[in-house]
Amino acid sequence: MKIQLLFFGITTDLVGESSMSYEVPENSSIEALKLKLIAQFASLKNINDFAIAVNESYAKDHQLLLNNDVVAIIPPVSGG
Amino acid sequence: MKIQLLFFGITTDLVGESSMSYEVPENSSIEALKLKLIAQFASLKNINDFAIAVNESYAKDHQLLLNNDVVAIIPPVSGG
Amino acid sequence: MNISKSEYFKRQTTLSEIGEEGQQLLQKANILVIGCGGLGSPVAIYLAASGVGNIHLVDFDTISISNLHRQVFYNTATVEKSKAAVLASEIAKKTPFTNVTFSEEAVSKTNILELVSKFDVVVDGTDNLQIKYLINDACVLTKKPLVYGSLYKFDGYVATFNVFESKAYSCNLRDAFPKIATDIPNCGEAGTMNPIVGLIALLQVNEVIKLITKTGKLLTNQLLIYNALENSQFKMKLKKNESIAIEEIFKNSTYGALNCATQKPILLISKGDFKLKLNDTATEIISVINNINTPIPFEVHQKKPFHSFDIENFNPDFTKNYVIVCNKGITSYNITQQLKDKFPALNVLSLAEGIENY
Amino acid sequence: MNISKSEYFKRQTTLSEIGEEGQQLLQKANILVIGCGGLGSPVAIYLAASGVGNIHLVDFDTISISNLHRQVFYNTATVEKSKAAVLASEIAKKTPFTNVTFSEEAVSKTNILELVSKFDVVVDGTDNLQIKYLINDACVLTKKPLVYGSLYKFDGYVATFNVFESKAYSCNLRDAFPKIATDIPNCGEAGTMNPIVGLIALLQVNEVIKLITKTGKLLTNQLLIYNALENSQFKMKLKKNESIAIEEIFKNSTYGALNCATQKPILLISKGDFKLKLNDTATEIISVINNINTPIPFEVHQKKPFHSFDIENFNPDFTKNYVIVCNKGITSYNITQQLKDKFPALNVLSLAEGIENY
Numbered sequence: 001m002k003i004q005l006l007f008f009g010i011t012t013d014l015v016g017e018s019s020m021s022y023e024v025p026e027n028s029s030i031e032a033l034k035l036k037l038i039a040q041f042a043s044l045k046n047i048n049d050f051a052i053a054v055n056e057s058y059a060k061d062h063q064l065l066l067n068n069d070v071v072a073i074i075p076p077v078s079g080g
Numbered sequence: 081m082k083i084q085l086l087f088f089g090i091t092t093d094l095v096g097e098s099s100m101s102y103e104v105p106e107n108s109s110i111e112a113l114k115l116k117l118i119a120q121f122a123s124l125k126n127i128n129d130f131a132i133a134v135n136e137s138y139a140k141d142h143q144l145l146l147n148n149d150v151v152a153i154i155p156p157v158s159g160g
Numbered sequence: 161m162n163i164s165k166s167e168y169f170k171r172q173t174t175l176s177e178i179g180e181e182g183q184q185l186l187q188k189a190n191i192l193v194i195g196c197g198g199l200g201s202p203v204a205i206y207l208a209a210s211g212v213g214n215i216h217l218v219d220f221d222t223i224s225i226s227n228l229h230r231q232v233f234y235n236t237a238t239v240e241k242s243k244a245a246v247l248a249s250e251i252a253k254k255t256p257f258t259n260v261t262f263s264e265e266a267v268s269k270t271n272i273l274e275l276v277s278k279f280d281v282v283v284d285g286t287d288n289l290q291i292k293y294l295i296n297d298a299c300v301l302t303k304k305p306l307v308y309g310s311l312y313k314f315d316g317y318v319a320t321f322n323v324f325e326s327k328a329y330s331c332n333l334r335d336a337f338p339k340i341a342t343d344i345p346n347c348g349e350a351g352t353m354n355p356i357v358g359l360i361a362l363l364q365v366n367e368v369i370k371l372i373t374k375t376g377k378l379l380t381n382q383l384l385i386y387n388a389l390e391n392s393q394f395k396m397k398l399k400k401n402e403s404i405a406i407e408e409i410f411k412n413s414t415y416g417a418l419n420c421a422t423q424k425p426i427l428l429i430s431k432g433d434f435k436l437k438l439n440d441t442a443t444e445i446i447s448v449i450n451n452i453n454t455p456i457p458f459e460v461h462q463k464k465p466f467h468s469f470d471i472e473n474f475n476p477d478f479t480k481n482y483v484i485v486c487n488k489g490i491t492s493y494n495i496t497q498q499l500k501d502k503f504p505a506l507n508v509l510s511l512a513e514g515i516e517n518y
Numbered sequence: 519m520n521i522s523k524s525e526y527f528k529r530q531t532t533l534s535e536i537g538e539e540g541q542q543l544l545q546k547a548n549i550l551v552i553g554c555g556g557l558g559s560p561v562a563i564y565l566a567a568s569g570v571g572n573i574h575l576v577d578f579d580t581i582s583i584s585n586l587h588r589q590v591f592y593n594t595a596t597v598e599k600s601k602a603a604v605l606a607s608e609i610a611k612k613t614p615f616t617n618v619t620f621s622e623e624a625v626s627k628t629n630i631l632e633l634v635s636k637f638d639v640v641v642d643g644t645d646n647l648q649i650k651y652l653i654n655d656a657c658v659l660t661k662k663p664l665v666y667g668s669l670y671k672f673d674g675y676v677a678t679f680n681v682f683e684s685k686a687y688s689c690n691l692r693d694a695f696p697k698i699a700t701d702i703p704n705c706g707e708a709g710t711m712n713p714i715v716g717l718i719a720l721l722q723v724n725e726v727i728k729l730i731t732k733t734g735k736l737l738t739n740q741l742l743i744y745n746a747l748e749n750s751q752f753k754m755k756l757k758k759n760e761s762i763a764i765e766e767i768f769k770n771s772t773y774g775a776l777n778c779a780t781q782k783p784i785l786l787i788s789k790g791d792f793k794l795k796l797n798d799t800a801t802e803i804i805s806v807i808n809n810i811n812t813p814i815p816f817e818v819h820q821k822k823p824f825h826s827f828d829i830e831n832f833n834p835d836f837t838k839n840y841v842i843v844c845n846k847g848i849t850s851y852n853i854t855q856q857l858k859d860k861f862p863a864l865n866v867l868s869l870a871e872g873i874e875n876y
Contacts, residue, residue, distance in 0.1 A: 006752070008743055009670040010708075018748070049699035051741075053754040058694065074743070074754060076695045079669035079710060080557045080645030086394070088385055089312040090350075098390070129341035131383075133396040138336065154385070154396060156337045159311035159352060160199045160287030163583055163594050170584040174709035175671060177747070206712050209590045225521055226528040228612070232567045235612040236521050254586070254593040313533060314734070351532035354564050355724035359717060366713035366746050376672070376747030384749060388724050389535070389734030391742060393751045 001067040009075040014043035031061040081147040089155040094123035111141040182373035187213040192279040196243040200285025202361040208258040217262040219244040230354040272298040290416035296333040316360035330380035331398040356388040429509040444480040466491040482508040489514035540731035545571040550637035554601040558643025560719040566616040575620040577602040588712040630656040648774035654691040674718035688738035689756040714746040787867040802838040824849040840866040847872035
């Protein structure tokens, strides 16, 4: 199934895009998505420090994804 | 059918709300909506000076509304 | 101290989206900021701090106490001074790499086309609907990008108009609001809080930087509305309205010439203050209403109709405080200004908004 | 000039949402602004201009040239001066109705609880991830609302944490990011353009005003992200993570104590500048590395291990320019600061980031 990925903060630079359409297996969890992303983008190795939002709500690792979900990858930022 | 109205600028004050659910007849045009609004809210008498957006796009008077459309009433503003 | 330019802009040039090249583009840019109030003053300061090389400020107005809560680059010591002059000196103090010039002349149909034609980008920081249309139409006619901003209470509007994009110019103010609305108050400001004013100014700065450095996505063919109470952002997509002929409109419109928005507050007296001085023996009231039979709701000392008022042969009494009155406060302001120009030491004020608002 | 308070705030009190009552609430408010850089400096100025009655500024840092492009309330004449002191004097100049105080002491685990407990609202204007968690945790423990802001390049984050709403406190930073990430650069800033910095600061000001005047909808239980390149706004809804015990965390965390973010730039020498001075006869290099056998990539004149360094009996040569070095630049900074405190006239610098980064 397809999901939409949004990237914020440093992840935009790490991945080179601010959004992309992305294919994941049915019933993937957030945790499975993270593993798949790290495997594809080595630069996202700190993804466990990032917040993941599904359809604008903070999502925990065990949450399952649905077709057309919008998944935001939100790293902490520290500038001021 | 139901539409969602959003109010901006001075219209928020004129109507007393920033948004409301609103009932209009099937196949209503923007022009018909304007007449209905003026009839109900006398304070919107200058509505022909305002921009109307349907689902975030500028709409002309003859455009027909559909169920669940989001209609924004956008007056000019002049502060600076 | 020797201020190194590369050190000053280090945090910008390090961005791959800007780099030395983007910084050079900013340095070469010529930006016109019309209006140096709530929007224009932060716009000019932040643009200068970003390294925009040339900024021209236009404002006829002076700083008043009630500006200070949102026009934070002015202070109590600069009250009653020229906004454009004070802002220019602030910029000169802060930013060593910006050439800043200013004018205290109000923009008008007569001077606007020549003015905007000299710049790369025009920023609208005015607070008058008529003037906003004047600037918009002039930018369309001279093919200049215009970064528009405006406010009502907690709502702010921003857009970038008239940018050449793939064969045509993008939308302008008249594609959102074709005609100048008549019932939008010009002279009396509605209130506002300073964050939304600053936010809209910074969104304008951001548009100018994107435009000059060719970075990011411009707010073209849309109007962005930000609401500060709910932190909601709304974007209305616009389409070119081909039925609008701006050359014709410009030729035929007066843009509310002579309206009160171009009046300097220091030449005005409010009806409240005026009432307090009605019985003062030093007060000398002159009506310049053309029809000498018009009833006036207080006693006037002289009636000198506007159409025959002879400034050259006017013989002022410098011990008096003159108040000039008319119906709407427009011709009285005109006479007040002429008297003040000829006799700078004369105490002379125009009754704001005239006897119709008395 | 006599500045009338009612005239100053006229455009705010005229708003039915604020009124005289809201203005009074602002006047009585006690706000703590931690960090007086890109975020904190506009936050403090705009809050003061809005009529916040009491503002306390905290920043240990001095103004540097590369701050000026975005920290627009400073200027070239204030470079190397204390940010908190300069900002406090700017506020005093601009706003007659605000009582402003400041401290140049860095916040730390030792002083933070007492500090935040004195205020109604805390604003985070810092640029260091560890300190952001320190402030967050302290606000949770002392039950103080925290208006958070942070940046990376063109993205800005804002939220209001820890507000008491219907029986419980709203979410805090750890509900979005439970642990302090280790790979987010602290000392070397990524670049940024000034509009997004100003935008985030003004969204923070807006939160404080909404909170104090009880107007509008707060950014509680969510994190707002604004992207300046695309003018896109994203809100992530948050939920309280009940598994996080902040009291425990506070007790056990060091919050990266002694890290480089609390070092004053004027006490540091970069490796580039240091290399230029290596062969200068006035340069006197002291290594304070505890292990005197650690290889050092340049010649040092003295080895005085940190654990036995005796400041009291140190006999300085005031004709020399001392450079203190260690592995990471942490213990060398400690010694440098102690020497400078004891001998203010002594030329002494710490090699930034130590020999590991040489």
